[in-house]
Amino acid sequence: MTKGTPHIQPNGTKIAKTVLMPGDPLRAKYIADNYLEDVVQFNEVRNMFGYTGTYKGKEVSVMGSGMGIPSIGIYSYELYNTFDVDTIIRVGSCGALQEDVNLYDIIIAQGASTNSSYVDQYNIPGHFAPLGDFDLMVKAKKAADELGATTHVGNVLSSDTFYNADPTFNDQWHRMGILGIEMESAGLYLNATYAGKKALGIFTVSDHILRDEATTAEERQNSFTQMMEIALEIA
Numbered sequence: 519m520t521k522g523t524p525h526i527q528p529n530g531t532k533i534a535k536t537v538l539m540p541g542d543p544l545r546a547k548y549i550a551d552n553y554l555e556d557v558v559q560f561n562e563v564r565n566m567f568g569y570t571g572t573y574k575g576k577e578v579s580v581m582g583s584g585m586g587i588p589s590i591g592i593y594s595y596e597l598y599n600t601f602d603v604d605t606i607i608r609v610g611s612c613g614a615l616q617e618d619v620n621l622y623d624i625i626i627a628q629g630a631s632t633n634s635s636y637v638d639q640y641n642i643p644g645h646f647a648p649l650g651d652f653d654l655m656v657k658a659k660k661a662a663d664e665l666g667a668t669t670h671v672g673n674v675l676s677s678d679t680f681y682n683a684d685p686t687f688n689d690q691w692h693r694m695g696i697l698g699i700e701m702e703s704a705g706l707y708l709n710a711t712y713a714g715k716k717a718l719g720i721f722t723v724s725d726h727i728l729r730d731e732a733t734t735a736e737e738r739q740n741s742f743t744q745m746m747e748i749a750l751e752i753a
């Protein structure tokens with residue numbers, strides 16, 4: 519039995535090879551309650567709830583990541599390196615940063631640009647481009663197309679700031695073709711790459727940064743369902 523870490527204490531409860539990670543631990547509970555069967559809870563340290571169950575007979579875990587790269591950095595590191603998890607699929611929301619990306623669309627993060635210094639720990643002599651797993655990405659796009667979802671595949675920004683003091687910040691990233699802004703995927707992709715594991719970020723668009731639009735909780739549910747069906751299909 520794998521000993522626990524400071525942040526994940528399964529006490530003998532199994533963690534699956536594939537883990538879905540929403541930011542919010544109560545979202546993890548919602549996913550376990552509504553999508554998985556035979557659910558057991560494997561973590562409650564800091565209320566960062568984690569659950570293992572089955573989806574169409576496949577064993578899958580789901581756990582909150584918290585907000586920001588330092589938080590998902592800790593949890594994904596421990597899942598990959600201590601608990602031998604192979605694949606982490608981040609399921610989250612993001613703010614759209616292009617005109618042709620609309621509320622409720624699905625974004626698949628091929629790459630995750632960032633203003634975070636997380637990558638500095640590897641002492642790479644240049645600028646590394648954190649990428650999602652190609653096979654997972656192809657499968658996710660196929661699953662999204664089969665569901666009839668409007669999907670965009672490309673670069674997201676994993677920002678360290680939700681509130682940025684520089685008024686040109688969004689414009690500059692918009693100019694570079696960033697589809698949407700979230701706060702975790704670059705850390706996840708870096709940890710996956712360094713551990714030789716797989717990761718992918720899939721998002722629903724919860725707000726539009728250029729057009730100052732936001733969704734209501736009720737309206738978000740449909741695109742959330744599509745995102746979950748894609749993630750579970752490829753899990």
Ligand code: HPA
Pocket residue numbers: 611612613614677679680699700701724725727
């Ligand atoms: N910025 C950063 N993270 C987000 C946003 C945003 O606008 N929307 C959802 N997650």
